[in-house]
Amino acid sequence: MQVFKFGGASVSTTERIRALVPIFHQFRDQQLLVVISAMGKTTNALEKVAHAFYDVNRDAALQLFQEIKQQHLQTAGDLLNTGYAACEEQLTNFFTEVEWLLHDQPVQSFDYYYDQIVCIGELLSTAIVSAFLNEAGILNQWLDVRDVLRTDDNFRDANIDWEYSALKVNQVVNPLFSKTSIVLTQGFIGSTDENESTTLGREGSDYSAAVFANLLDASAQTIWKDVAGVMNADPKCFPDAQLISTLNYTEVIEMAYYGAQVIHPKTIKPLQNKSIPLQVKCFLDTSLPGTLIHNKPVKDLPPIIVWKENQVLLQFKSKDFSFVGEQPVAQLYQTFAHLSLRPNMTQNGAISFTCVLDDNPEKMDELAHSAAGQFEVTVEKGLSLLTIRHFIPELFEKLSAGKKLVLKQETTETVQGLFRSET
Ligand SMILES: Nc1ncnc2c1ncn2[C@@H]1O[C@H](COP(=O)(O)OP(=O)(O)O)[C@@H](O)[C@H]1O
Numbered sequence: 502m503q504v505f506k507f508g509g510a511s512v513s514t515t516e517r518i519r520a521l522v523p524i525f526h527q528f529r530d531q532q533l534l535v536v537i538s539a540m541g542k543t544t545n546a547l548e549k550v551a552h553a554f555y556d557v558n559r560d561a562a563l564q565l566f567q568e569i570k571q572q573h574l575q576t577a578g579d580l581l582n583t584g585y586a587a588c589e590e591q592l593t594n595f596f597t598e599v600e601w602l603l604h605d606q607p608v609q610s611f612d613y614y615y616d617q618i619v620c621i622g623e624l625l626s627t628a629i630v631s632a633f634l635n636e637a638g639i640l641n642q643w644l645d646v647r648d649v650l651r652t653d654d655n656f657r658d659a660n661i662d663w664e665y666s667a668l669k670v671n672q673v674v675n676p677l678f679s680k681t682s683i684v685l686t687q688g689f690i691g692s693t694d695e696n697e698s699t700t701l702g703r704e705g706s707d708y709s710a711a712v713f714a715n716l717l718d719a720s721a722q723t724i725w726k727d728v729a730g731v732m733n734a735d736p737k738c739f740p741d742a743q744l745i746s747t748l749n750y751t752e753v754i755e756m757a758y759y760g761a762q763v764i765h766p767k768t769i770k771p772l773q774n775k776s777i778p779l780q781v782k783c784f785l786d787t788s789l790p791g792t793l794i795h796n797k798p799v800k801d802l803p804p805i806i807v808w809k810e811n812q813v814l815l816q817f818k819s820k821d822f823s824f825v826g827e828q829p830v831a832q833l834y835q836t837f838a839h840l841s842l843r844p845n846m847t848q849n850g851a852i853s854f855t856c857v858l859d860d861n862p863e864k865m866d867e868l869a870h871s872a873a874g875q876f877e878v879t880v881e882k883g884l885s886l887l888t889i890r891h892f893i894p895e896l897f898e899k900l901s902a903g904k905k906l907v908l909k910q911e912t913t914e915t916v917q918g919l920f921r922s923e924t
């Protein structure tokens with residue numbers, strides 16, 4: 502048994518969905534649990550619907566949702582013949598669920614509504630892809646993952662209930678494999694014990710696949726991407742980026758920790774616990790070898806570059822010149838945890854604490870506000886953070902050229918530089 506994950510990029514157009522057929526033909530004789538994300542940028546579009554709804558702008562929410570509906574119906578229409586009517590009915594049921602909600606007044610938390618709306622992206626994409634593959638002779642069984650993966654009610658960043666989900670995998674998923682060799686389901690979403698939909702954090706489908714790989718004792722997990730594999734930098738920003746053919750779990754966790762947008766940070770642990778190898782392969786050219794990620798040590802890695810835009814520098818200076826010791830720092834970290842913020846870089850001085858975070862205006866305001874009693878808080882936005890693991894000093898110099906260095910931090914393994922663009 503293998504677990505496959507196809508991300509939004511692999512199902513973003515009818516051409517790409519059609520191109521899945523030869524991939525599945527290559528794995529004809531294998532049992533596959535297939536996890537799929539929402540098509541293209543559907544999740545971003547659904548986020549806008551959730552915001553409009555919560556701003557009590559019903560017309561805008563319905564209009565934005567209408568566009569998403571049309572796009573999915575169009576895709577289904579282009580791809581399906583005999584299976585269209587049944588698929589349209591399935592899609593319509595999902596549309597109706599959301600439209601009912603959009604006609605209500607928001608009375609619960611934003612995060613709750615976000616999950617009820619945004620989860621639909623994966624339900625729609627999988628309904629279409631499953632019907633299309635069945636029509637193309639790749640027989641598969643569609644599964645509503647919300648019947649299997651139970652989570653808590655920490656909406657937008659829900660935690661898996663491993664015990665209950667394991668039970669459900671045994672009761673629901675395993676029996677399906679006696680009828681079909683492909684079970685196709687949604688990434689990114691789950692459900693609470695009260696049948697409320699939840700999401701596992703943006704880009705969480707990699708993690709969903711890893712949860713299934715763990716619970717099914719899969720022999721491997723493969724993430725299919727639009728790149729040759731894991732590269733030493735994002736090839737969209739660094740055209741000279743090179744493929745890394747072998748990596749280990751630790752290195753991938755480090756890359757994700759520093760913000761590499763290649764594999765979701767939570768993915769590795771469920772795989773590592775059962776020593777399940779992770780492959781990253783290219784859906785555009787399946788003959789490419791890709792990247793193999795395993796448990797063993799790897800040597801001679803190239804410098805790994807992570808470039809993050811839209812960074813905020815926050816400086817907390819004690820108002821009365823008292824040391825910023827364990828207690829105030831612990832309080833700041835509690836606020837980070839409460840707001841689900843993770844600093845990308847921190848520095849502790851005698852009377853100040855400095856941190857760099859991804860910009861999230863609402864949370865930044867809340868953080869600055871909650872610290873304002875104790876600290877003088879300064880905020881600078883619009884910065885960029887460069888991280889290089891296994892760095893060579895010349896590379897840092899080269900990539901810093903022409904930029905104003907605001908903050909630098911260096912260990913034997915990793916260097917980080919925060920930059921302000923010079924105007
Ligand atoms: N180190 C890296 N190696 C490979 N790809 C990377 C890396 N860092 C960022 N990327 C980007 O990740 C993109 C694929 O991820 P994403 O768009 O999230 O795909 P999906 O929708 O399939 O999950 C690639 O097109 C590439 O630009």
Ligand SMILES: N[C@@H](CC(=O)OP(=O)(O)O)C(=O)O
Nearest residue numbers: 508509538544703704705706
């Ligand atoms: N659709 C979700 C989950 C996901 O993992 O997507 P992708 O595999 O396209 O990164 C998101 O965009 O966050």
